[in-house]
Amino acid sequence: xxxxxxxxLRALDAVAEAGTITAxxxxxxxxxxxxxxxxxxxEARVGVRLVDRSSRxxxxxxxxxxxxxxxxAILAHLDAALADTRTISRPLRLGYTCAVxxxxxxxxxxxxxxxxxxxxxxxxxxxxxxxGLATGDTDVAVLRTxxxxxxxxxxxxxxxxxxxxxxxxxxxxxRDRVRLAELTAGPELPLAxxxxxxxxxxxxxxxxxxxARTVEVANVDEWLNLxxxxxxxxxxxxxxxxxxxxxxxxxxxxxxxxxxxxYLARPTHPTHPRTEEFxxxxxxxxxxxxxx
Numbered sequence: 001x002x003x004x005x006x007x008x009l010r011a012l013d014a015v016a017e018a019g020t021i022t023a024x025x026x027x028x029x030x031x032x033x034x035x036x037x038x039x040x041x042x043e044a045r046v047g048v049r050l051v052d053r054s055s056r057x058x059x060x061x062x063x064x065x066x067x068x069x070x071x072x073a074i075l076a077h078l079d080a081a082l083a084d085t086r087t088i089s090r091p092l093r094l095g096y097t098c099a100v101x102x103x104x105x106x107x108x109x110x111x112x113x114x115x116x117x118x119x120x121x122x123x124x125x126x127x128x129x130x131x132g133l134a135t136g137d138t139d140v141a142v143l144r145t146x147x148x149x150x151x152x153x154x155x156x157x158x159x160x161x162x163x164x165x166x167x168x169x170x171x172x173x174x175r176d177r178v179r180l181a182e183l184t185a186g187p188e189l190p191l192a193x194x195x196x197x198x199x200x201x202x203x204x205x206x207x208x209x210x211x212a213r214t215v216e217v218a219n220v221d222e223w224l225n226l227x228x229x230x231x232x233x234x235x236x237x238x239x240x241x242x243x244x245x246x247x248x249x250x251x252x253x254x255x256x257x258x259x260x261x262x263y264l265a266r267p268t269h270p271t272h273p274r275t276e277e278f279x280x281x282x283x284x285x286x287x288x289x290x291x292x
Contacts, residue, residue, distance in 0.1 A: 006078070008042035009071035011035055012050065012060075016068050019057050076151070079136075080269040091120035092272045095131030095138030097197035098220040101262070101286070102160065102239030108285045115281060119274050127219040129196045133265060139272040140279065143263045144199050144237055154265040157286050162199075162257035163241045165192075165227050165234035165249050173250040180256055181209045183233055190215045192223050192232035199260045200235040224249055237262075 014024035014035075025035040043050050050064035060068060094100070100123065101108055112121050126132035131141035134149050146154050164178055171186070172178055184205060190213035193200055197219075202210040215232050217223045220240065226232045228248030237260045241251035264282055266275055 004042060004045050006075070008038060008045070009067075009075055011038040012042060012064065012068055012071055013075065015039065015051060015058055016060055016064075019059075021058065072151075076267075076269040080271065090272075091122040092140065092274050092278055093122045093124050093132070093138040094278075095124050095126050095133060095141035097125065097127060097131050097143065099144075099237065099239035099243040100142050101157075101282075102237075102242035104285055104289050105243065107289075108282060111285055112278065112281050116274070116277065119277075121278075127194075127197060130265065131197075133267055136271065139266065139270070139275055140282075141265045143197075143265050144239075144260050145197065146263060147265060151268055152265050153268050154263040157262045157264050157282070158289075159259040159261050160238040161259055162254045163236055163238055163251045164254050165224070165236055165241070165251055167227060167230045167233075168248050168250045169230070170233070170250065172252065175252055177253050177255050180205050180254060183235075183254075184209050184211050188212055189230070189233045192217055192226050192234045194219060194223055198223075199237060204235065204257060220244060 010028065011024070014027045015021070018024040018027055021032050021035055025032045028035065030038075039051055046063075046067065048063045049061050050067060052059045052061050052064075099105075109121065109123070112119075124132060124138050126135075126137055128134070129143075129145065130147045130149060130152055131143055132138035133141050133147070133152050142157075143154060144160075164172070164183055166173055166183075166189075170189075172182060188211065191200065191202060191211040193214050194217045202214060205211065215226070217226060223234055223236075224244060224246045227234050228246055235254065235257065236251075238253075239262065264279065266279065270276070272278075
């Protein structure tokens with residue numbers, strides 16, 4: 001059996017993820033015939049059928065699934081080794097979507113700078129469900145939803161209360177606290193959602209009081225601007241309110257909404273050599289905070 005090359009393993013991984021030759025070839029930036037030849041080479045070198053081509057949507061055979069599991073581990077180890085090599089001097093990148101740690105963000109950044117003065121840290125916003133971890137744009141991330149990607153590990157840090165976000169001229173804007181049902185009573189605004197990263201859902205309301213309409217936005221900036229002009233109301237985590245003041249938006253604690261959980265996430269195979277040290281600093285800062 002001839003040697004299996006990394007390009008063969010990447011081709012198998014792309015087919016497993018994409019489900020079609022067309023989509024997998026686009027992901028790998030190669031032509032469909034070239035990808036088909038690569039898969040055929042891999043099967044010839046392994047000596048067994050790896051991809052079931054009997055339907056339009058490709059699926060891996062049991063042998064293909066076995067090789068894929070080992071192949072992904074090999075690719076992850078290689079990526080980690082290359083990342084370690086490149087990151088001797090590059091900053092550790094902390095990803096987030098709508099907020100980092102709310103009021104604890106500045107203490108965290110100051111603590112890292114004080115304890116690791118020669119290890120720069122970059123705070124990077126990425127508007128996707130893993131805050132850049134899945135794409136390799138970040139090394140560690142603070143999330144408010146658990147990523148479905150099996151390559152990412154998430155641990156719960158603490159919980160946050162929920163807040164309503166309403167226009168500053170809304171009838172509820174002067175309230176110190178509201179209930180979920182009050183947000184959908186009377187002249188009703190749609191609920192603004194950002195599906196990939198937000199924690200709000202109509203399911204938080206009792207069936208008879210759910211928002212009649214929803215509107216989707218792409219990120220926290222669009223969310224705030226839509227609410228400010230009176231186009232919607234929002235439901236977010238307290239950390240979002242603490243990190244994103246807006247002159248046209250009033251944040252109000254919601255007394256009967258379940259708390260959200262803040263997660264600390266990182267790749268199963270770290271992409272920066274200082275990852276574990278940074279995780280330890282985050283945990284220390286959170287544990288020392290009175291409200292955590």
